Amino acid sequence: MTTIKDVAQHAGVSTATVSRVLNGHAAPTPETRTRVLAAVDELGYRPNALARSLRTTSTKTLGLVISDLVNPFFAEIARAVEEEARAHGYCVIVANADESADQQATYVRNLLDRRVDGLLVCPATDDPTWIAEVDANDVPLVLLDRTVEGATCPVVRADGAQALAELAEVLRAAGHRRVGVIAGPADTSTGRERLEQFARGGLDLEVVHGDFRRDSGALAAAELLSRADRPTALVAMDNLMGLGALEELRRRGLKVPDDVGLAVYDDQPWFPLLDPPITVVAQPTVEMGREAARSLLELIAGAQPADVRLTARLVVRGSCGEATGAA
Amino acid sequence: MTTIKDVAQHAGVSTATVSRVLNGHAAPTPETRTRVLAAVDELGYRPNALARSLRTTSTKTLGLVISDLVNPFFAEIARAVEEEARAHGYCVIVANADESADQQATYVRNLLDRRVDGLLVCPATDDPTWIAEVDANDVPLVLLDRTVEGATCPVVRADGAQALAELAEVLRAAGHRRVGVIAGPADTSTGRERLEQFARGGLDLEVVHGDFRRDSGALAAAELLSRADRPTALVAMDNLMGLGALEELRRRGLKVPDDVGLAVYDDQPWFPLLDPPITVVAQPTVEMGREAARSLLELIAGAQPADVRLTARLVVRGSCGEATGAA
DNA sequence: TTGTAAGCGTTATCAT
DNA sequence: ATGATAACGCTTACAA
Numbered sequence: 001m002t003t004i005k006d007v008a009q010h011a012g013v014s015t016a017t018v019s020r021v022l023n024g025h026a027a028p029t030p031e032t033r034t035r036v037l038a039a040v041d042e043l044g045y046r047p048n049a050l051a052r053s054l055r056t057t058s059t060k061t062l063g064l065v066i067s068d069l070v071n072p073f074f075a076e077i078a079r080a081v082e083e084e085a086r087a088h089g090y091c092v093i094v095a096n097a098d099e100s101a102d103q104q105a106t107y108v109r110n111l112l113d114r115r116v117d118g119l120l121v122c123p124a125t126d127d128p129t130w131i132a133e134v135d136a137n138d139v140p141l142v143l144l145d146r147t148v149e150g151a152t153c154p155v156v157r158a159d160g161a162q163a164l165a166e167l168a169e170v171l172r173a174a175g176h177r178r179v180g181v182i183a184g185p186a187d188t189s190t191g192r193e194r195l196e197q198f199a200r201g202g203l204d205l206e207v208v209h210g211d212f213r214r215d216s217g218a219l220a221a222a223e224l225l226s227r228a229d230r231p232t233a234l235v236a237m238d239n240l241m242g243l244g245a246l247e248e249l250r251r252r253g254l255k256v257p258d259d260v261g262l263a264v265y266d267d268q269p270w271f272p273l274l275d276p277p278i279t280v281v282a283q284p285t286v287e288m289g290r291e292a293a294r295s296l297l298e299l300i301a302g303a304q305p306a307d308v309r310l311t312a313r314l315v316v317r318g319s320c321g322e323a324t325g326a327a
Numbered sequence: 328m329t330t331i332k333d334v335a336q337h338a339g340v341s342t343a344t345v346s347r348v349l350n351g352h353a354a355p356t357p358e359t360r361t362r363v364l365a366a367v368d369e370l371g372y373r374p375n376a377l378a379r380s381l382r383t384t385s386t387k388t389l390g391l392v393i394s395d396l397v398n399p400f401f402a403e404i405a406r407a408v409e410e411e412a413r414a415h416g417y418c419v420i421v422a423n424a425d426e427s428a429d430q431q432a433t434y435v436r437n438l439l440d441r442r443v444d445g446l447l448v449c450p451a452t453d454d455p456t457w458i459a460e461v462d463a464n465d466v467p468l469v470l471l472d473r474t475v476e477g478a479t480c481p482v483v484r485a486d487g488a489q490a491l492a493e494l495a496e497v498l499r500a501a502g503h504r505r506v507g508v509i510a511g512p513a514d515t516s517t518g519r520e521r522l523e524q525f526a527r528g529g530l531d532l533e534v535v536h537g538d539f540r541r542d543s544g545a546l547a548a549a550e551l552l553s554r555a556d557r558p559t560a561l562v563a564m565d566n567l568m569g570l571g572a573l574e575e576l577r578r579r580g581l582k583v584p585d586d587v588g589l590a591v592y593d594d595q596p597w598f599p600l601l602d603p604p605i606t607v608v609a610q611p612t613v614e615m616g617r618e619a620a621r622s623l624l625e626l627i628a629g630a631q632p633a634d635v636r637l638t639a640r641l642v643v644r645g646s647c648g649e650a651t652g653a654a
Numbered sequence: 655t656t657g658t659a660a661g662c663g664t665t666a667t668c669a670t
Numbered sequence: 671a672t673g674a675t676a677a678c679g680c681t682t683a684c685a686a
Contacts, residue, residue: 001464003679014657019681027655044463049440050386051679054377054662069406072399079396082423091437094421096409110418113376136371137328214596246600269541270597273573330663341673346665354671378663381678 002043011039022047053115062092062296063111065104065121067146068213069096071240073266073285074122077144080289081120088297090117099211101125112137118296123148125187140299144292147189154305156292157190160265160312161197163281167263167314168201170279171233174321176261178204180224180231182241184212194237194265206231210241217244225252225260233261233320239268242278257321267315276318283312329370338366349374380442389419389623390438392431392448394473395540396423398567400593400612401449404471407616408447415624417444426538428452439464445623450475452514467626471619474516481632483619484517485610487592487639488524494590494608494641495528498560501648503588505531507551507558509568511539521564521592533558537568544571552579552587560588560647566595569605584648594642603645610639 008015013032021028021036028036039045053059062085066074082092093111097104104124111119112133118140128148134141143155171179181198184191186209199205208223210216217236221244224231234249236242242264249256256262256276264271267282287310295305335342340359348355348363355363366372380386389412393401409419420438424431431451438446439460445467455475461468470482498506508525511518513536526532535550537543544563548571551558561576563569569591576583583589583603591598594609614637622632 001679004681005679015680016657016659016682017655020656023681029655032655044460046436046440048381048442048679050377050381050442051662052681054375054381054664055679055681057662059377069409070399070402072397072402075397075399075402079423082396091420091422091441093418095418096406109373113373114418115375115377133371243596243600246597250600268597269570270573270595270601273570273577273601274597275602328663331665332663342663343665343673343675344671347672350665356671359671375663378678379665381662381680382664382666384678 001048002045004045004047006043007036007039007045010043011036057115059115059117060090061114061116062090062293063095063108063114063116063119064092065095065097065107065111065119066144067097067099067104067122067124068240069094071212071238072268073239073283076285077122077289077292080286081293084290084293085297088293090297097122097124099124099213101127105130108134112139118142118300120144120292120296122146123188125185126189127187140296142292142296142299142305145190145288154295154299154307156288156295156308156310158283158288158310158312160194160281160283161200163312163314164194164198165201167235167279167281167320168198168203170314170316170320170323171203171235171261171263172201173323174233174257174261175324176203176231176233176320178206178229178231178233180206180208180221180234182217182220182224182234182236182245183207183209184237184241185209188212191237198235210237210244212238212240214240214244214247217241218248219244221245221248225249225254231260233257233263235263235265237265239264239266242266246274246278256319261320263320265312272317274319278319279317280315281312282315284310328375329372331372331374333370334363334366334372337370338363384442386442386444387417388441388443389417389620390422390435390441390443390446391419392422392424392434392438392446393471394424394426394431394449394451395567396421398539398565399595400566400610403612404449404616404619407613408620411617411620412624415620417624424449424451426451426540428454432457435461439466445469445627447471447619447623449473450515452512453516454514467623469619469623469626469632472517472615481622481626481634483615483622483635483637485615485637485639487521487608487610488527490608490639490641491521491525492528494562494606494647495525495530497606497641497643497647497650498530498562498588498590499528500650501560501584501588502651503530503558503560503647505533505556505558505560507533507535507548507561509544509547509551509561509563509572510534510536511564511568512536515539518564525562537564537571539565539567541567541571541574544568545575546571548572548575552576552581558587560584560590562590562592564592566591566593569593573601583646588647590647592639599644601646605646606644607642608639609642611637
């Protein structure tokens with residue numbers, strides 16, 4: 001590899017001058033500048049980012065720890081984060097915790113070791129111990145989608161309270177009274193909150209907790225549908241569990257919405273293509289990612305960004321049935 | 328931050344000894360070892376990965392440049408790569424080229440600057456110029472899913488020739504003669520190959536090229552369906568364009584398979600849930616990611632892994648219609 | 655304006 | 671077995 005020394009030699013200047021030119025300092029004369037640039041070009045020189053970072057203690061890199069890369073909800077967030085970061089000259093290292101607190105902790109540590117300038121985390125669970133490590137390193141941190149108890153850093157998330165209230169209303173209007181809820185894990189803030197907010201709708205709820213992944217959705221649906229007093233509708237609290245539930249319904253030959261109504265938290269492009277199209281609570285994923293990145297960048301710049309609370313909205317399609325008119 | 332010096336001081340040894348203990352060298356006595364480890368623990372010391380990498384010229388990091396993160400096909404590959412890499416003590420930096428050759432080149436350069444130990448790339452286009460840069464840095468490279476002209480590095484991909492031949496047969500058996508193909512870009516190897524292989528099926532083909540993304544699928548479908556001699560079936564050469572095509576069919580109120588047949592390259596979990604379920608060519612995404620990572624790791628280890636050619640397979644569901652029995 | 659040299663936090667060589 | 675010390679490639683006082 002060609003180093004700054006080679007360039008200096010080639011241009012007949014010191015390494016300091018090369019560095020100054022490359023970093024846009026005012027000092028160097030136009031003449032030396034062109035000479036150095038020529039040498040850089042000729043040798044195809046590229047600065048070693050490791051050495052530079054070691055010296056400047058800035059990596060221009062953000063760490064993003066998400067709970068599940070194959071969950072399209074997170075994939076979209078990851079993409080938005082990456083875009084926003086790039087627009088500001090930052091690169092993103094994406095780490096996939098796979099909904100495991102252990103793996104998340106491992107990754108946080110790893111990213112800290114690599115001296116990322118900031119950390120964006122969608123916490124796998126409520127366990128806040130890993131945060132201490134981040135704080136100890138004085139690395140800016142922003143929580144995304146989920147929060148953990150006692151977190152003192154900015155949090156970016158979507159508020160689904162209103163949408164879930166409306167959903168309860170829609171279900172009631174369609175004649176549903178007993179509703180089966182495929183809830184997220186009780187040890188995640190989103191798992192708890194969505195359930196609690198939906199519960200305020202006053203429907204008669206049967207709750208089974210899943211783990212935000214596909215299989216658990218199928219399992220939960222199976223359990224709910226096997227109960228003696230079978231619910232007339234199912235609500236899956238994330239898109240993957242919704243997928244699992246749909247698969248289970250299909251296996252059982254149950255028709256939506258006539259045999260059982262269905263609603264899902266998180267919209268997906270293919271939901272409108274189903275027959276009937278699925279009623280959902282849609283989260284502003286792109287904004288969430290963007291805002292999270294923006295907040296982190298602000299934090300890195302020394303500002304004190306406030307929490308961001310976007311709002312999810314209900315999209316009524318056909319999967320919960322029609323309003324019966326009977327109040 | 329606490330450095331190796333602090334630990335050395337705390338343990339009453341030299342930094343060299345600390346380093347030796349931490350790197351599992353044989354030299355240190357059990358006694359000093361425990362003393363050092365104690366100090367490490369007490370101070371919560373973690374080695375600076377940048378400094379270490381600068382010294383050792385190894386980052387234990389793989390760069391993965393994919394064409395589109397929100398494409399579930401690539402998301403799944405990314406996840407598999409990451410898993411395999413982690414199992415071998417490597418971390419992965421995922422870069423999203425967004426199907427842009429420019430952005431891809433930029434990212435490759437960026438990853439090279441960060442001194443990744445190896446590079447995994449799903450080339451956005453056939454343009455091979457960026458490869459020279461990789462070679463100049465002597466960084467191991469493996470191509471994934473797509474290849475580029477004159478590439479001398481290992482390539483990992485899925486072969487769909489057989490599956491596409493079978494698909495042509497299935498379509499013909501269902502009475503289709505004129506088939507509209509929503510092809511990938513002509514400047515990608517997969518775009519060309521899939522088209523060419525399917526063309527061997529001897530059907531009467533109408534071809535429109537898309538860009539492997541959702542909107543282009545809708546546009547292409549719209550164009551094909553507006554033609555005077557409208558094809559009786561559509562084949563979308565990747566899942567995102569398939570999604571777009573489905574949306575367009577829906578907009579036009581066209582029923583599958585009665586009004587128009589449909590098949591898609593790449594399987595998706597939700598395809599079986601549609602009515603009718605979609606006939607697809609399924610690629611072994613997880614294996615592709617795993618094999619690619621494995622090949623790269625081998626390359627890094629100094630071996631000369633051969634190209635990997637997995638095979639895609641046809642999954643017949645209902646969207647192409649029934650065999651008519653008329654040969 | 656430019657060069658010299660120290661230092662970022664490690665690891666590895668060479669003595670001891 | 672351990673300790674100095676140079677070196678990795680860069681940036682930045684400080685001098686000149």
